[in-house]
Amino acid sequence: MIGSVLGWLLDPEHWRSTPFDTGIWAQLGAHVGFTLIALAIAVLLALPAGLVIGHTGRGSWLVSAANAVRALPTVGVLVLLVVVISPHFYGRTNAGFLIPTEIVLVVLAVPPILSNAYAGVQNVPPQVRDAAFGMGMTGPQVLGRVELPNALPLIFSGFRSAMLQVIATATIASYVTLGGLGRFIYDGLAQKDYPQMIGGAVLVAALALISDLLVALVQRYAVSRGVSRRFRTDTGPDSRTAVLVEEDVR
Amino acid sequence: MIRFDAATKRYPDGTVAVDQLTLEAPSGAITVLVGPSGCGKTTSLRMVNRMIEPTSGTVWLDDTDTASLPAHELRRRIGYVIQNAGLFPHRTVLDNVATVPLLLGEDRRRARASALELVERVGLDPALAKRYPAQLSGGQQQRVGVARALAADPPVMLMDEPFSAVDPVVREQLQDEFLRLQGELGKTIVFVTHDIDEAIKLGDQVAVLRVGGTLAQLATPAELLARPIDAFVAGFVGRDRGYRALAFAHGRNLPVREEPTVAVGSSHPGSAAGLAGWILAVDAERRPQGWLPTADELDETVTDSRLHRGGTLATQGGALRSALDACLSSPSGRGVVVDDDGRLLGSVTAREVLELIEERER
């Protein structure tokens, strides 16, 4: 089995697109595309909101409300939205599938980013905030120069958690006949072409692992050593930290 | 100069943290606010840089009403040191110290250069400048906190229990260095503490506040010890007031008498000198080392291990408290007096010191 999966993955024909089949490169591009769009929207919505709620202490109900979304089954919401929205776009483009998918992806990505930005700012030691104001920083300066840099580990953790959920859910989106690497899993299943199905799963796993690694690298350089304590033998927060933070906030 | 003019802080739930406080902290001096918890000392301090806004009344900074400036501009003119230092974890020591100059628009290189000077000035190894706060001890962090407050050279400093989170030994070091630094800089300082001993040690004047936020007494430390205004202040200032007050009484003319000595490393003259019990051992520079029992065998070399080191030293012109203590702690009953370089001047007895104390009283 492993041999035939490798065979499927290493066949250059499978990477190129043909008039009949979309190749791995194209599906990978589509997958990364959905993911980036959803993450960009989610970050634009959730990061400023989380930072401001954490800074002012007002509106934390919004964080709790966003976290309640976690109890919803992703697949169910995805299917429901596709069924609700797609008839309005029938026959024109794949927007009928793209829009519900992006909505679900954004809905999933917002809670970890929001609650981690909020918790990150809230967790800044009160005496640090006190000193910042006491030295004559204005509110925005305190947020930008002190609270944000100290909240970065949790913000990154939330972003990584959001990114992994988006990559995973974008895979499932292929189930509602959208492109992306999930296509190979569901097509392979339908055609009983198991090397293709397993090969697709390998690609999805690799995409998730590599993306997480890249963000972890950015995190390493973006976060001050004084905050990450990289002079100690501690591993910093990762995507698991984020889900636990959400639990805390709830 | 900082002046509180009927400053009051009342919270919406009706509690009054500071009630009609009128108080002047003179320029170039340390004014200590001290009192039990709930006396409003920190609230009063924080009203100066408007971390807390007074409900009524005014706080003046020289001739400026502090309420007339935007809060952040006011704060950039006032150094602020808090308990646990509140250093920014994401910035190095150097960048922490350079914070306010950078906020004021100074260029980065100059701000860092002067920050480095300050790091050394507060007694830190400049090698620590590149470290992060989490890599420093509590005492080191507190020194950085002081350097950071000094960085923009503000004429006024507010210090909120800056030394209370470190152990007693480090605290004493920090206090001594703080006094040395203040001797050089002459800032106008308001200092909050709950520790009356710290207040008496550091303050040029001490304001004792009582629960409910009213001023009980404003006085110099010596006055506070000698004449507490009421039972509350007396109780707060605590026991041994008479003895502690001697720390502020100076014995400029101690009747020092010559004291026979023996050099460490020489041999023992024994009772030949006709001394009862003990003889003072000194080193080559005539610095007292300890007392030797004359009952010891004759003609043995005076070694360090044979010396009694219980006695403290008094200085000519120093406090009567240390003169009396030198007498009381000396096994011979004779208190050793030295000059500013630590060289032996002679000795006094407790009776003689007491006479000086009584003269002072009269």
Next chain:
Amino acid sequence: MSVDVLPLDASSSPLAFWSYFLDHRSTDLGWLWDHTWLSVVPVVVGLVLALPLGWLARRHAWVYPPMMSVTGLLYTIPSIALFVLIPPLFGLSVLSPLQVPIALSVYSTSLLVRVVADGLAAVPSETVQAATALGYRPLARFTRVELPIAVPVITAGLRVAIVANVSIVAVAGTIGLDNLGRLFDQGFTLSVNEPYYPPIVLGIVLCVLLALVLDAVVLVVDRLLTPWRRAVAAR
């Protein structure tokens, strides 16, 4: 064709999910039961594995970083990919009833190892030293002192794991494995021509109810295991 102009057939209305449930009661209850054990058993397995692993990571500092890296990597793999990858790795058939519980156990273990290790790390060191000074040996100290104190942190992790599992199990429905996720599959298939909501809404409702009930169960267990916290709150 547009649904806007067509009057909604009463039976395809989103609110018709209850009659849909009554019509297919035995199938739906079977899927609910599958969904329940698939959500719960992996968390139990995960906890049983995570306790010794987390203890090891705390006791030997050098174990902690590699253990966190490896479990972090496993936690990173998307669920659908892990479902598909489990059979070839474990020598199972492509659609096996074991692949979902195994995959979810991997997730739960990965999450809970970190929770247990960090929860134990949060036990005040004075408490651990006092327990040692009183004569507890390492194992007894772990089970009778450190673990009880870490319970609130661990149960918080359990709640996260179990609620996440309810959502992930449904994903397995899309590759034809039996659980409430099949309701979404049904609804999607039945909606090819025009929207047919009842099975989709029923699936969402049952999943949310299941998540809330399981979460509440963990919460109750947490309260029973930590009576001292109630004592403090009541004071």
